[in-house]
Every structure is written in C-alpha cells, then in structure tokens.
Amino acid sequence: MNTITKYSILPYQVQIKKDDQHSHQYYIPTLLFNETKYHSFIKMLKTKILQKNGELDTTLMKLSQLMSYLRRIIDEQLTQNQFKMNIKTEYLREWLIYKILGLEQLMCLLIDDNIQEIYLDKPNSPLYIDHTDYGRCLTNIILTSTDLQKFVSRLCLEKDTFINHSNPSLKAEIETRTFHIRATVDISPLAADGFSMNVRKLRRKIWTLPELIANNTLTIEAASYLLFLLKRRNNFTFIGEPGSGKTTLANAIDLLTAPQWRKISIEEVIESVDQKHFNRFQTRFLVTPFEKKSGQLTKSEEIIKLLHRSPDWVFLGEIQTAEHSNALFEALSAGLVGIQTCHGRSIELMISRWIQQHKISPICILSLDLLIQVSIGFDNWQINRRVSRIAEIANSEQEKNPINQTDTEINIIDIFQYDYHENKLVKCLDLYKTPLVNRIRSYENLSLKKFNLELEQIQKILQYLVENQIYDLSNTLRYLSSILYNKLLTEQKKECVLSK
Structure with missing residues (x-):
C-alpha cells in the first residue's frame, strides 16, 4: 500500500x-x-x-x-x-x-x-x-x-x-x-x-459561509444572492439526501440573520447553533422525536404555537412527516418565515411528495420562496458536497419546469444550476429579474443600480474573507453584518471595514 x-x-x-x-x-x-x-x-x-x-x-x-x-x-x-x-x-x-x-x-x-x-x-x-x-x-x-x-x-x-x-x-x-x-x-x-x-x-468548529465557499460548496455570486434575500426575510428550504450538507449550509445562513430579529428554533435534535454569545435574540425548543409516539411535545403542535410567540425568524430543522409538512405550510401561509431542511433527491420530487403524499394544497407551495438543492457525490473515493441548484417558485404566468396539479400550475424557476462541464454553479437568469427580486421591487425602491451595488458590496466582502482565509465566526459576523444591516457603504467606509 x-x-x-x-x-x-x-x-x-x-x-x-x-x-x-x-x-x-x-x-x-x-x-x-x-x-x-x-x-x-x-x-x-x-x-x-x-x-x-x-x-x-x-x-x-x-x-x-x-x-x-x-x-x-x-x-x-x-x-x-x-x-x-x-x-x-x-x-x-x-x-x-x-x-x-x-x-x-x-x-x-x-x-x-x-x-x-x-x-x-x-x-x-x-x-x-x-x-x-x-x-x-x-x-x-x-x-x-x-x-x-x-x-x-x-x-x-x-x-x-x-x-x-x-x-x-x-x-x-x-x-x-x-x-x-x-x-x-x-x-x-x-x-x-x-x-x-x-x-x-458534529464539528466543534462551526462552518461559516466563507469557508463553505472556499470548500466549493457554492460560489460567491450565489452566496451573495442568498444573503440579499436573507436580509429581506425570504423563506429558505434546503433539500437534499442524507449527509449532503443541508444543515451545515442552513446554519451558515442562519448565523447571518439581522441581530435585532427574534429567532425561534423548533427541533427534535438540536442542530441549530447557540447564538447567545453573538448578541442574538434566540429561543430554542427541543421537541419529542416523531418516532416516539408517546411524546407530549410534538413538533407539529409547537410549529402552530409559533404564531403566538411573535418570531421574526424560525429555524425548523428537518421536516419529515405529513404532520410536520402541514404545520410548516400553515405557518408559512400565516406569514412566518425562516429556514427548514427536507430529505429529497430533487426539488420536483420533494414538491410531488408534499402534494401527493402529504396532501399539501398546490397553492401553498407558492409560499416557499427559495429552494436550495444540495447534493452529495463521489469522485473516486472523495466525497463532494455542493449546492447543485437554487430555484424559486413562480406564479403561473411564468413558464419553466411546470408541475400541473388540478387548477394550479407550479413553476420552478432555476436561478443557479450546477454545470458539470464547467464544474461550477452557474447563473441561469438575470438576478434583477428573478421572481423574488421582482416581488421585492414591488414594495421597495430597488433600482438596477442600487441592486447591483448591494450585490457587489456583499461579493467584495465575501471575496476578501475567502482570499484571506478568514473563516472564524466572530469575524464573519462582523464583516458581513457591516454590509448587510447598515446602510449601503460608501467606498471610504467600505475600505475602513476591510482594514479593521
């Protein structure tokens, strides 16, 4: 040997x-x-x-x-x-x-x-x-x-x-x-x-977004777009096979929420990161695993109770059963947003499972906002975990990858998709014209210039962190929070952030 x-x-x-x-x-x-x-x-x-x-x-x-x-x-x-x-x-x-x-x-x-x-x-x-x-x-x-x-x-x-x-x-x-x-x-x-x-x-050192970018899990451009949508409280659903890295990426995104948000997690096994040391408002609930039939604190019931706990952001961990799914979509329909993970090989198969097996009304699927598909594969003996697709649910007038269910047509719009010839995640659509950005433009004064400037500033900070191998959580939060949750920085202020 x-x-x-x-x-x-x-x-x-x-x-x-x-x-x-x-x-x-x-x-x-x-x-x-x-x-x-x-x-x-x-x-x-x-x-x-x-x-x-x-x-x-x-x-x-x-x-x-x-x-x-x-x-x-x-x-x-x-x-x-x-x-x-x-x-x-x-x-x-x-x-x-x-x-x-x-x-x-x-x-x-x-x-x-x-x-x-x-x-x-x-x-x-x-x-x-x-x-x-x-x-x-x-x-x-x-x-x-x-x-x-x-x-x-x-x-x-x-x-x-x-x-x-x-x-x-x-x-x-x-x-x-x-x-x-x-x-x-x-x-x-x-x-x-x-x-x-x-x-x-369970890694004692938390994976941060810059480290996942350096690890080729996703690109800087895709990460910047996700952070742009995170800032505006869009819902994130991570779909992938067991061990594909769904929760790792979900936590890396969840850590970058606004510091003033009230965050609540409901999990059968605690997988969210304890954020009390980073001045976040966070409450975590541990409920009975679904395989324990005798449990009193069920995930489905606690998701419904969220409506009376006034969260700005919810971390629901893994959505497994029909009861979980029904509770999730009831919460989303009531206006709650956050992060959840689901086991599935593709976005289409996951949606079909919700509709066919869990009896979710197709109209409720429109509340999902953002769908991130994470994949695992082998290159010889090497294990590759990567974001293979980022998609959004569009209204019926946009046509792409339709799934017809009764009178509702669900259109899945690919925003990024992994190109196996180029061996990277590539953009499929002008980001200013995506369904979610179009929706944001309907209630926010978001010109093309302002949109591009914000994405560019996020990309530059991420590029700086990756190139300088700044992966620790404290610095990741400090640099990215300066961009995400302060007013758009002037070039002079931006240089100050990068020089700290």
Missing part, C-alpha cells in the same frame, strides 16, 4: 494509505507510545477510583462530567507517582481516560476533526469513515463485543434510555470538550447481522 499522507492527532499518528490493487483507502491510527508500559499504572488507577467515595456513588454522570472527574483523579495520581507534568503527560492522561472508560479503540476517530462520520455495518468487521480531505476510508479497527457493549451502555446512560429486543434502535448524542457526536445503533431483530452503527461527528 502507498502512503498518501500522515499527520498527528496526539497521542496518535494517522496514516492515509491507498491499496491500488483494490482501489481502497485506509485510515490507520498508531499510538505514539508503548501502552504496555502503563498496564500496572492503569490497574492501580482503577483500584483508586473504585475505592473513592463521593460523586460516583451518588450521581449518574454524563460522559463529559465523568471525563472531568477522571481527569482530576488521574492528575492526582500522576503527581503522586512523580510524573513530570508536560504536554506529553497531558496526552497520556487523555488516553488513560479513554482506556479506563473502555473507549480507547474509538479515541482517535472521536477526537480527529477530519472525520465526519463513522460506520459499522455488522459485528467483527472493520469500521470505516468519511474523511474531510480523503473521502471514504476503511480503518484497521475491529471492535470486540465488549467494546461495542461499553459504547452502547454509555449511549444509553447519556440519554437515560435502553435498547433491547423489543426496542432495537437507539439514537443518542454525546458532547464532551474534545468531541461531539450523534450516534444511531440498531440491534437484532432489526439489524439482520446483529448490530450496526452510524456515528455522525
């Missing part, structure tokens, strides 16, 4: 290798010290921990709390055993924590931010992963039944639930200071081979 690259995720070194004969890629972590040297120390640590009275006797700890507790105990023992406290000792301590918890086989995969997802199809088979830079890779890690049981037990404790023959599926989230995951586990009789697992890594 040929080594493609190697890098350190202390206390591991990771090698990415390629087997040209079978066209497989491998992710191979190696511990940078000899663990056999510490067997007796680990045994002593376990004895000390079991002998200690206090927190462990009376409290059911979350993993993050348990890790902090173990960190204190291990530091005490390292000091007593005259270990010199330095960077190497700190990494040894972290490894000891995972070792004591029975999670050391997963440690490198959990703490490596380059890993996006971890998969196990069946017992006694190697884990495989999705890597940010190298796509799908096999690993040399095979978890024992004991390893799996310890991990599942931790998930159950984290969520205060159980998994058994009668309840063979488990979804749980774990957040610590070194990783944040959402895990799905299935066992027999649902899992035909006895066990399967999918662990999604």
Whole structure:
C-alpha cells in the first residue's frame, strides 16, 4: 500500500494509505507510545477510583462530567507517582481516560476533526469513515463485543434510555470538550447481522459561509444572492439526501440573520447553533422525536404555537412527516418565515411528495420562496458536497419546469444550476429579474443600480474573507453584518471595514 499522507492527532499518528490493487483507502491510527508500559499504572488507577467515595456513588454522570472527574483523579495520581507534568503527560492522561472508560479503540476517530462520520455495518468487521480531505476510508479497527457493549451502555446512560429486543434502535448524542457526536445503533431483530452503527461527528468548529465557499460548496455570486434575500426575510428550504450538507449550509445562513430579529428554533435534535454569545435574540425548543409516539411535545403542535410567540425568524430543522409538512405550510401561509431542511433527491420530487403524499394544497407551495438543492457525490473515493441548484417558485404566468396539479400550475424557476462541464454553479437568469427580486421591487425602491451595488458590496466582502482565509465566526459576523444591516457603504467606509 502507498502512503498518501500522515499527520498527528496526539497521542496518535494517522496514516492515509491507498491499496491500488483494490482501489481502497485506509485510515490507520498508531499510538505514539508503548501502552504496555502503563498496564500496572492503569490497574492501580482503577483500584483508586473504585475505592473513592463521593460523586460516583451518588450521581449518574454524563460522559463529559465523568471525563472531568477522571481527569482530576488521574492528575492526582500522576503527581503522586512523580510524573513530570508536560504536554506529553497531558496526552497520556487523555488516553488513560479513554482506556479506563473502555473507549480507547474509538479515541482517535472521536477526537480527529477530519472525520465526519463513522460506520459499522455488522459485528467483527472493520469500521470505516468519511474523511474531510480523503473521502471514504476503511480503518484497521475491529471492535470486540465488549467494546461495542461499553459504547452502547454509555449511549444509553447519556440519554437515560435502553435498547433491547423489543426496542432495537437507539439514537443518542454525546458532547464532551474534545468531541461531539450523534450516534444511531440498531440491534437484532432489526439489524439482520446483529448490530450496526452510524456515528455522525458534529464539528466543534462551526462552518461559516466563507469557508463553505472556499470548500466549493457554492460560489460567491450565489452566496451573495442568498444573503440579499436573507436580509429581506425570504423563506429558505434546503433539500437534499442524507449527509449532503443541508444543515451545515442552513446554519451558515442562519448565523447571518439581522441581530435585532427574534429567532425561534423548533427541533427534535438540536442542530441549530447557540447564538447567545453573538448578541442574538434566540429561543430554542427541543421537541419529542416523531418516532416516539408517546411524546407530549410534538413538533407539529409547537410549529402552530409559533404564531403566538411573535418570531421574526424560525429555524425548523428537518421536516419529515405529513404532520410536520402541514404545520410548516400553515405557518408559512400565516406569514412566518425562516429556514427548514427536507430529505429529497430533487426539488420536483420533494414538491410531488408534499402534494401527493402529504396532501399539501398546490397553492401553498407558492409560499416557499427559495429552494436550495444540495447534493452529495463521489469522485473516486472523495466525497463532494455542493449546492447543485437554487430555484424559486413562480406564479403561473411564468413558464419553466411546470408541475400541473388540478387548477394550479407550479413553476420552478432555476436561478443557479450546477454545470458539470464547467464544474461550477452557474447563473441561469438575470438576478434583477428573478421572481423574488421582482416581488421585492414591488414594495421597495430597488433600482438596477442600487441592486447591483448591494450585490457587489456583499461579493467584495465575501471575496476578501475567502482570499484571506478568514473563516472564524466572530469575524464573519462582523464583516458581513457591516454590509448587510447598515446602510449601503460608501467606498471610504467600505475600505475602513476591510482594514479593521
């Protein structure tokens, strides 16, 4: 096998290798010290921990709390055993924590931010992963039944639930200071081979719009148009397959809303970004997942209740069921706007699903405003996530991609579409003449000159951020808010913004 690259995720070194004969890629972590040297120390640590009275006797700890507790105990023992406290000792301590918890086989995969997802199809088979830079890779890690049981037990404790023959599926989230995951586990009789697992890594560092542009998810021109419409509170619906990056892009857009807006999110799993540190007015509601039939706090009911909570912007997360869809369109028809995501392979298929399966009246589809289709594909083993289409719903007098339903004709107008010959997202229409901009022009004094100036200023700021690799959230908000939510800047003021 040929080594493609190697890098350190202390206390591991990771090698990415390629087997040209079978066209497989491998992710191979190696511990940078000899663990056999510490067997007796680990045994002593376990004895000390079991002998200690206090927190462990009376409290059911979350993993993050348990890790902090173990960190204190291990530091005490390292000091007593005259270990010199330095960077190497700190990494040894972290490894000891995972070792004591029975999670050391997963440690490198959990703490490596380059890993996006971890998969196990069946017992006694190697884990495989999705890597940010190298796509799908096999690993040399095979978890024992004991390893799996310890991990599942931790998930159950984290969520205060159980998994058994009668309840063979488990979804749980774990957040610590070194990783944040959402895990799905299935066992027999649902899992035909006895066990399967999918662990999604939730990036601790938030993806911002400039970073997604640099990552070729979308172009500066398309991003500028989205921000122009965001400023004017148009509704955004992100449609795509699982894992295509819908929520990532939705969050990057949602972070750039006006600071004075009152924002409310309603989610079954919290995927929106906590914005309290950025002086945003934000309330987040966590409702019962739709698969739990006995839940009291249903998403559909809480969406309807939004009408009495006076939001300026709503983040609804994933719209899955017919009940969700009916609640969504009732809210949109009542004037609420915001962001939602939906699973679907195309805009047309999603609209057909709403109308045919969820029994949404075709006239309600007109309230969607903006539809962003996000796609996932493979180039050899590399995973590509990109915006493949940005479209708007037009009234019946405009003709393009019609879907005829009873007396209502729904016209989907493509604004941007991915060109696979040019390998980029290209503009399909004069932006000043799109359905949404035409609607904005009916109530706003928006001349062509003013429109072009605003788009140009947004593009220049985005270009500056991308070229200078300014991806952190604080600076992204500072630069873009200056453009979006202040009066149009003069050239002199704009230079001041860029020079700060």
